[in-house]
Amino acid sequence: MPNDLDDWFITEVLPLEGTLMRYLRHNWRDSAEWADLRQEVYARVYEAARAGLPERAAxxxxxxARNLLIDRARRSQVVSIEAYAELSDLALDELTPDRHAGGRADLQRFVAALDDLPPRCREVVMLRKVDGLSQREVAEKMGIAEDTVEKQIAKGMRALADALFAHGIGAGIRKLEDRLRKRGT
Incomplete structure (x- = not known):
C-alpha cells in the first residue's frame, strides 16, 4: 500500500532517471558500476526523505549523486593495510648515493618534460596537480571551460607520462605494480 513517501518517489524521483544516468555516465568511468550507483542514489534519497520530503526533488x-561519487572516489584512494604491509616485503634497495643521484636526474627530466608542455597546458597541470586546485577552480582562475581543463589535464599527463617512460623513469613503477599484482593486491 503506497504512502506519501512512495508516491513522492514514484512521481518526483523516478522521472529523473535519465538525468541521473547522464550525470553518472559523465562523472564515473566504470560503466559496470552505473546501475549500482543509480540504485545507491535511490536508496540514499529514499532514506533521507523519510525525515521529510524535500521541496525540490531534482x-x-x-x-x-554528487556526494555518493565523492564518497566512492575518496574510498578508492585509501590504501589497504595489507597492500602497505606487502610493500615492506618487497625488499626494496636502500637509498644509496647512486639512487639519490638517479632520483635527482629523474626529477630534472620531469621538470624538463613539464617545461616542454604548451603554456596553457602547463599552467592547467600545475594548478590542478601541483597546487591542488579543483577542476572548477582552475577553470575560474584561467577563465576557461571545465571540460577544457579536463582535456588539458589529460593531454598534459599523457605527454608527461610519455616523456618519463621514454627515459625509463616509469620502469620501476611498472615493476612494483607487477609485483603487487602477482601477490593478488
Whole structure:
C-alpha cells in the first residue's frame, strides 16, 4: 500500500532517471558500476526523505549523486593495510648515493618534460596537480571551460607520462605494480 513517501518517489524521483544516468555516465568511468550507483542514489534519497520530503526533488537527487561519487572516489584512494604491509616485503634497495643521484636526474627530466608542455597546458597541470586546485577552480582562475581543463589535464599527463617512460623513469613503477599484482593486491 503506497504512502506519501512512495508516491513522492514514484512521481518526483523516478522521472529523473535519465538525468541521473547522464550525470553518472559523465562523472564515473566504470560503466559496470552505473546501475549500482543509480540504485545507491535511490536508496540514499529514499532514506533521507523519510525525515521529510524535500521541496525540490531534482537538486536533492543530483546532490545525493554528487556526494555518493565523492564518497566512492575518496574510498578508492585509501590504501589497504595489507597492500602497505606487502610493500615492506618487497625488499626494496636502500637509498644509496647512486639512487639519490638517479632520483635527482629523474626529477630534472620531469621538470624538463613539464617545461616542454604548451603554456596553457602547463599552467592547467600545475594548478590542478601541483597546487591542488579543483577542476572548477582552475577553470575560474584561467577563465576557461571545465571540460577544457579536463582535456588539458589529460593531454598534459599523457605527454608527461610519455616523456618519463621514454627515459625509463616509469620502469620501476611498472615493476612494483607487477609485483603487487602477482601477490593478488
Amino acid at each position: 537538486p536533492f537527487v543530483m546532490t545525493t
